[in-house]
Amino acid sequence: MMKSGLLAVAFATALTACSPPKAGSPPAADATAAQEARPDFSGLWFPAGRQQDPQRPEYTPPAQAALADYEKAFTLDDDPGRYCQWPGMPRAVWGAPFTVEIQQRPQDITIYWEGYGMYRKIYMADHSPPEPILPSVMGHSVAHWEGATLVIETTNLKPYPYMTRMATSSDATVVERMRVEERDVNGQKTKFIVNELVLTDPKIYTTPIKITANLQLRPDLQLLEYTCSDALWDEYLTERGLTLPDMDALPEPGLAR
Amino acid sequence: MKALLFGTLAAALTAIAWSAAAHHSFAIYDMSQSIEFEGVVETLKMRNPHMALTLVQTKPDGTKQTINFVEGAPANMIVRMGLNPADIAAGKPIKAIGAPRRDDPNAFFLKAIILPDGQTFSVIN
Numbered sequence: 281m282m283k284s285g286l287l288a289v290a291f292a293t294a295l296t297a298c299s300p301p302k303a304g305s306p307p308a309a310d311a312t313a314a315q316e317a318r319p320d321f322s323g324l325w326f327p328a329g330r331q332q333d334p335q336r337p338e339y340t341p342p343a344q345a346a347l348a349d350y351e352k353a354f355t356l357d358d359d360p361g362r363y364c365q366w367p368g369m370p371r372a373v374w375g376a377p378f379t380v381e382i383q384q385r386p387q388d389i390t391i392y393w394e395g396y397g398m399y400r401k402i403y404m405a406d407h408s409p410p411e412p413i414l415p416s417v418m419g420h421s422v423a424h425w426e427g428a429t430l431v432i433e434t435t436n437l438k439p440y441p442y443m444t445r446m447a448t449s450s451d452a453t454v455v456e457r458m459r460v461e462e463r464d465v466n467g468q469k470t471k472f473i474v475n476e477l478v479l480t481d482p483k484i485y486t487t488p489i490k491i492t493a494n495l496q497l498r499p500d501l502q503l504l505e506y507t508c509s510d511a512l513w514d515e516y517l518t519e520r521g522l523t524l525p526d527m528d529a530l531p532e533p534g535l536a537r
Numbered sequence: 538m539k540a541l542l543f544g545t546l547a548a549a550l551t552a553i554a555w556s557a558a559a560h561h562s563f564a565i566y567d568m569s570q571s572i573e574f575e576g577v578v579e580t581l582k583m584r585n586p587h588m589a590l591t592l593v594q595t596k597p598d599g600t601k602q603t604i605n606f607v608e609g610a611p612a613n614m615i616v617r618m619g620l621n622p623a624d625i626a627a628g629k630p631i632k633a634i635g636a637p638r639r640d641d642p643n644a645f646f647l648k649a650i651i652l653p654d655g656q657t658f659s660v661i662n
Contacts, residue, residue, distance in 0.1 A: 356564055357564075357565055361586065362586070364586075376611075377614060378611075378613055378614070394613060501617070504613045504616070504617075506585045506611075506613055507584070507585060508585055508586055510582070510584035510585070511582075511584055511586070511587065511589075514582065514584075
């Protein structure tokens with residue numbers, strides 16, 4: 281909790297420090313110009329590729345041993361996603377090929393991922409962000425602006441002990457730098473969010489892992505429902521030998537005896 | 538043309554992140570195989586993270602065989618390619634391409650759906 285509070289203060293300080301008034305221009309005008317330069321991330325987006333450096337994570341010796349044990353005991357089929365465990369941060373950022381909706385307000389940004397039905401809150405440092413209550417797979421995210429780039433720091437992550445899926449410990453921090461770029465797609469200017477993130481977790485990785493993930497603006501898409509647990513429920517019913525009634529096979533009103 | 542467009546989209550989606558979309562390894566399936574079946578849909582589960590369907594195939598000798606596609610694309614992914622679930626509802630004739638499980642040759646991964654008009658929805662090559 282203290283860590284987050286300190287971060288909030290640091291971000292608020294950074295916000296001030298990163299926007300020095302230009303000589304000869306009124307501070308109020310500078311502040312207005314800085315705000316105008318800030319992009320609005322709101323909209324429907326779709327994953328559009330990522331790069332990672334280093335390609336293969338470099339593990340600390342204890343983490344290397346944990347990985348070896350994990351690989352001995354777990355098969356690739358023993359995957360948390362199959363049981364609807366959220367990938368959480370930072371894995372959600374490069375995400376599965378499903379729509380992502382972002383809603384931006386002055387005080388916070390909400391990201392909703394269709395895949396797994398995940399959501400995340402990013403609180404703005406200059407709007408009195410709340411203290412984290414429990415560790416979570418999305419962690420506690422506080423952000424500030426550096427010009428047109430949103431800088432987000434995430435802490436309070438719940439451990440994600442799946443060694444072959446970018447594992448993280450409680451000590452992990454993720455720093456993201458998000459901006460909007462316009463690129464040419466089939467002759468049309470198209471907006472992309474470029475998110476450069478750095479995962480630091482000294483317990484697990486000897487060097488920070490840098491990932492750049494892209495989202496393409498896709499206002500033509502819909503956000504669909506993604507209920508992950510249907511298959512698990514079906515499996516349970518099969519094991520129990522239960523068959524649910526077919527509601528659509530019921531007779532139309534007036535035809536029932 | 539429609540099938541081509543869908544094919545292109547499918548390829549794009551596949552390129553983006555099948556590995557991310559996959560909730561587990563596909564090593565349990567022999568993905569090198571692409572076995573084509575033709576029949577009538579018996580059951581359909583349009584669900585996430587993987588759709589599933591069974592297909593009843595009539596063999597040349599007149600006997601019927603049920604093919605069990607235990608997993609396929611996420612429902613959201615395949616409808617986004619343009620597939621109308623009504624076109625693969627129970628009772629509809631389709632062709633389906635499957636890859637068998639290595640430990641159970643009667644269970645398949647659904648690699649592609651081909652509708653009677655030729656529209657093809659391929660989620661993995």
